[in-house]
Structure formats: C-alpha cells, structure tokens
Amino acid sequence: MRVVLTGGGTGGHIYPALAVAGEISRQNPQAAFLYIGSKNGLEANLVPRQGMPFQSVEISGLKRKLSLDNLKTLWKFVQAVGDAKKMLRQFQPDVVIGTGGYVCGPVVYAASRLGIPTMIHEQNVVPGLTNKFLARSATRVAVSFSESLPLFPAGKTVLTGNPRATEVMHGDKAKGRSFLGVAQDKQIVLIFGGSRGARAINEAVLDAVERFASFPNTHFVYVTGEVHFSSIQAALQQKGDIPANLSVLPFVHNMPDVLAATHVLVGRAGASTLAEITALGVPAILIPSPYVTNNHQEKNARGLERAGAAKVILERELSGESLMAELSALLADRQTWEEMRKSSLTLGMPRAAATIVENLLEIAKGK
Known part of the structure; x- marks a missing residue:
C-alpha cells in the first residue's frame, strides 16, 4: 500500500497523520509513505525525525476579509496544486489522507483531480476552513466527535475518533x-x-x-x-x-x-x-x-x-x-x-486509528 499523508501547522494536525501511518505500518510493514507539508511548518521538523520521506509545497492561509494578501494566497494555492500533482504522479499513491491545516488544501484537492481516493480527518467539533472546502471533493470524511457529523456530507462522513487515541495506547x-x-x-x-x-x-x-x-x-x-x-x-x-x-x-x-x-x-x-x-x-x-x-x-x-x-x-x-x-x-x-x-x-476511542485505516482500505479498493 502506498499512502500520501498531509497536514501541518501545529502538532494537532501532524501527530494524527503520523498515528495513521503508525497503524498502517503495524498492519502492513511493507507500506510506503510520502508526507507532503509546508517547508516552514512544524511538520518539516517532526516528520523527518520519524524517518518518513518529506516533500513540501508553498501555501498560506486565507484571511477572513478581502485583501491583496488573499489574492496572493489564491495564486500560491494554484501553484501548490500543480506542484502537488507532480509529486503525486511520481509517487503513485493508492490513497491520500489529509489531517488539517492549510497545506492539506492543495494536496488533497490535487489528488481528487487526479482521481486518487482521498480522506480528510477533522479533529475538532467545529470544522476548519480547509476541511469545509475539501469535504466536497474528498472521497470520505472522518470526524472525531459525533457533534461534527451533521456538518459534513452525510453519505461519506464517518465517526472514527482521533487516531492519536490509538497511538498513546x-x-x-x-x-x-x-x-x-x-x-x-x-x-x-x-x-x-x-x-x-x-x-x-x-x-x-x-x-x-x-x-x-x-x-x-x-x-x-x-x-x-x-x-x-x-x-x-x-x-x-x-x-x-x-x-x-x-x-x-x-x-x-x-x-x-x-x-x-x-x-x-x-x-x-x-x-x-x-x-x-x-x-x-x-x-x-x-x-x-x-x-x-x-x-x-x-x-x-x-x-x-x-x-x-x-x-x-x-x-x-x-x-x-x-x-x-x-x-x-x-x-x-x-x-x-x-x-x-x-x-x-x-x-475514549482507542480504536480510532484502526477505524481510519479500515476506511482508507475501503476507499482505496473503490468501495
């Protein structure tokens, strides 16, 4: 199994992705991973420490009011989507999972445009802007709290919990x-x-x-x-x-x-x-x-x-x-x-990572 992980900015986005990778490795030691993040984010330090291949795209977040900075951000997004497509074509993943943060936007969107099965994971009760945007194109949406279920498309949203629950076990x-x-x-x-x-x-x-x-x-x-x-x-x-x-x-x-x-x-x-x-x-x-x-x-x-x-x-x-x-x-x-x-x-939901992996396997097989 070949898996691309993406998520960045804070440990709250990065560690769930690494927890999913850990569970996949426990189930399938031959699995191959690529992590796509931001070169200036915390992930650029944390991910290589885990011995995982890391590549980066340049992206920043939108501000909540109209500004020249937002136009620059949109242009960066377009460029980052193009860069992500090149990385994805080269790595040829079976599935892509995004765990939040601005960097997920171009990577998961690029994967969906290439027809690669995608999952996003929302850690918080209230969804972030990036996951709200990606929910429309993602193959499956995983949430940590039952209160989040009505906030995403009903047909493809599942309650899994947060994979860090499994990691600490x-x-x-x-x-x-x-x-x-x-x-x-x-x-x-x-x-x-x-x-x-x-x-x-x-x-x-x-x-x-x-x-x-x-x-x-x-x-x-x-x-x-x-x-x-x-x-x-x-x-x-x-x-x-x-x-x-x-x-x-x-x-x-x-x-x-x-x-x-x-x-x-x-x-x-x-x-x-x-x-x-x-x-x-x-x-x-x-x-x-x-x-x-x-x-x-x-x-x-x-x-x-x-x-x-x-x-x-x-x-x-x-x-x-x-x-x-x-x-x-x-x-x-x-x-x-x-x-x-x-x-x-x-x-507690200690099987969260296993549940996420089950869903990843399902969408990778086209179920």
Whole structure:
C-alpha cells in the first residue's frame, strides 16, 4: 500500500497523520509513505525525525476579509496544486489522507483531480476552513466527535475518533518514568501547553511554582514549548531555588510514554490532547486557547467537563492561584480523581486509528 499523508501547522494536525501511518505500518510493514507539508511548518521538523520521506509545497492561509494578501494566497494555492500533482504522479499513491491545516488544501484537492481516493480527518467539533472546502471533493470524511457529523456530507462522513487515541495506547509507563527520572512512588502532573507552548499557562506556572514543593508525593513535569524554553529557564533562575519535584522540558517527543505515566494533565484543549487523555483515562485541568477559529477548544473542553472527565479554567480566569486551587483539590481527593478517570475512559476511542485505516482500505479498493 502506498499512502500520501498531509497536514501541518501545529502538532494537532501532524501527530494524527503520523498515528495513521503508525497503524498502517503495524498492519502492513511493507507500506510506503510520502508526507507532503509546508517547508516552514512544524511538520518539516517532526516528520523527518520519524524517518518518513518529506516533500513540501508553498501555501498560506486565507484571511477572513478581502485583501491583496488573499489574492496572493489564491495564486500560491494554484501553484501548490500543480506542484502537488507532480509529486503525486511520481509517487503513485493508492490513497491520500489529509489531517488539517492549510497545506492539506492543495494536496488533497490535487489528488481528487487526479482521481486518487482521498480522506480528510477533522479533529475538532467545529470544522476548519480547509476541511469545509475539501469535504466536497474528498472521497470520505472522518470526524472525531459525533457533534461534527451533521456538518459534513452525510453519505461519506464517518465517526472514527482521533487516531492519536490509538497511538498513546502503545505508550510504556515504565519508559515514561525512566525518561523523566521519576520514581514509582511519585504521581506525575504533566503541564503542557501544546506543541508550540502557551504563554498564559507559562505565566500561571511561574506564579505558582513555589507551591509545588508542598506536594512531596507529586512530580511536576512542565513542558514549555521550544520557543518559550530559554525565557522560562531564565525566569525560574531569577526566582531562586527551583523545587526538586519539578522537571522543565522544551518539548517531549515520546509523549505516549510520558502520558502513560501521567496522573493529571494541565493543558490546552486541542483535539489530539483530548483524544490521548480520554483513551488513557487521565483526569485533566483544561485551559482552552481563546485564539483558535470558532473558539473550538472551549467547545472541545466543555464536552469533557460535562462528562465529568475534566475541569475547565478559561484563560481570562487563569492565574497561579486559580490553577493551584483546582490542582490542589484534585490531588487531595482520590475519589474525585478516580471518578474523573472513569468518566474520561467512557469518552475514549482507542480504536480510532484502526477505524481510519479500515476506511482508507475501503476507499482505496473503490468501495
């Protein structure tokens, strides 16, 4: 089987594509892959690390009002479609899957024009602009939430879940603890602002960090995002003594292992993160990003909150004090933690990647 994957901009688009590739490889070790992304996107760094062939097209996003920039973007789109067609003709894939981000637009559209079966995957409750556009020409549409089903063409849309749910099921708790250097008798709180980090979460953690030492049975793992790492390190040094139960990292590439060892997650409410924690049953304190299209992260997070799987703090309400109030209550109450864990597991879709692969095989065979 020959598969082209495309998706870019943030880890929330890239990691689901890599999770699909991982599941295909588990089922068919002889499968061949090509990833088409943007040369300036995060995927240009993450994908080659996986040993996967990577090629790029040049593309940017449309602005939501008429402008000269939009005309330039449309011209780039036309050029990117032409470039993508050349790559696709050369690679000769059986199927193309796009997992979101601007780069999916020209690649999936080019594939559909060449008659290659295509699938798009929508991670969030509210579809992005690119997937709305591609839904008309894609062979099949996969969604992560049942609430998204009415927002796409009924005849070709299926509920699969997010493939990151499957990927984290292969995580190794012992390897996660070993990587972090945390003993078995310590519970782990993972603070993670997404692949690029989150300034508001970083500021709240800096405000709260002195209080971490009052939880001797807990180890805090604070992932700043590479762009924020140096400034956070400098700010911590200015504060003086860094708690011994705190690890500060710029990025985590073995997230399935780390999540397998995690007791509580503090982080954004991106769709991939929610798929991961519900597959594993990790209680969470979610701080949705207010800077995303259609406020989709809050909508994602509220679903977990209603189910009893997470607590939500809006960014405008976030501070060191509000964060520690929620975190302290959760760490102190084992019964509440257990109830949240069970609620989280009821939302998980650990077979998501396998379901997506089943659909890919079907459309590749023309079903």
